[in-house]
Amino acid sequence: MLASRRGGCLGGVRTKERALTTTALIAIGILVPLAVCLLLSSLRAELANTNAALVLVLIVVAVASLGSRAAGLSAAVVSAAGFDVFLTQPYGTFAIHSAADVQTTVLLLVIGAAVTELALWGRRQQARASEQHGYLDGIVQTTGSLVGAAPSRTVIEHVEKQLVDLLDLDQADYAPHADVDAPVLQPDGSLTRRGQPVDVDRSGLPTDTEIWLPAGGGQGQTGGFRLVAATHVARPTHQQRQVAAVLADHVGAVVRQEAMGR
Known part of the structure; x- marks a missing residue:
């Protein structure tokens, strides 16, 4: 009262x-x-x-x-x-x-x-x-603070949830191996499909296939995220896509740390 x-x-x-x-x-x-x-x-x-x-x-x-x-x-x-x-x-x-x-x-x-x-x-x-800039900075800082202080599974689950909200996805799941035929969200925030750039601002994320977001700047041994936006057209900004790549890079760092500690 x-x-x-x-x-x-x-x-x-x-x-x-x-x-x-x-x-x-x-x-x-x-x-x-x-x-x-x-x-x-x-x-x-x-x-x-x-x-x-x-x-x-x-x-x-x-x-x-x-x-x-x-x-x-x-x-x-x-x-x-x-x-x-x-x-x-x-x-x-x-x-x-x-x-x-x-x-x-x-x-x-x-x-x-x-x-x-x-x-x-x-x-x-x-x-x-x-x-929006403050919101995106907050996401990166929060995720970065988990690196080295939490198990990799905790960091991965956190990033999966952040990616769904950040990119307006239906689903985001970490996977140890890439789908070689899937469109790739590059570290610079661009999206390519079979080597050709996709205009996300205009056409949105692909709805007919999963999107691969590599962890650790594209290094295959650190896996990545399968992104799904099948039920609607999502148009995350270039800055949002760049932040997504940074989040994936944090996961790559955690996976590498755990691999080295084994």
Whole structure:
């Protein structure tokens, strides 16, 4: 009960912190473009409206890069409104007499919104890539820590489970001998079938046959893994396939150690 209450309190605090952060970012998205518009209004005689609009686009980009859609859209709206009020005639009103200024104001709003979405998309992609990289590093480190500290059967079973999750397989089993006719997952993460490369990103892993993943960088005496992805098309990334090869190499090292100790 106490843990539940603490968890609830922590969740409430985090929610409040996120709300405060969002509020602060929205405030930045409103105040910064407004301040820039006021500054640009003092330079109306020296600065063309199109140049002023470009400056405001840069401001929207800067605010959007902070990672808040609300802040980026606020900056886009305030920039367009400020451009209208402070930089187009008649000054101090929302009326616009020039068709060119109307187009510039509309474009400023549209471009600002588009830039915000692009910035958020880029941040999401970067976060996903970072998350996957950390996940893959964790797999390799965890498996590496077992080498030399656990029996080979324990390491093999661990790697079998990791390979199924990592490559989206139906099954992965260690075998002491290779199937010479099977496609081979190479140490560099590439896949070859009868000596010809297979485009895994496009066509996925073969579903009509097992795949051979050699342990120990392809040295036959250390065996390898028979990989099965027959019930669906699996498309592990090149980095995931490279990690799979590293895991198999760990198993090869354990098998060699045990063979030398006999």
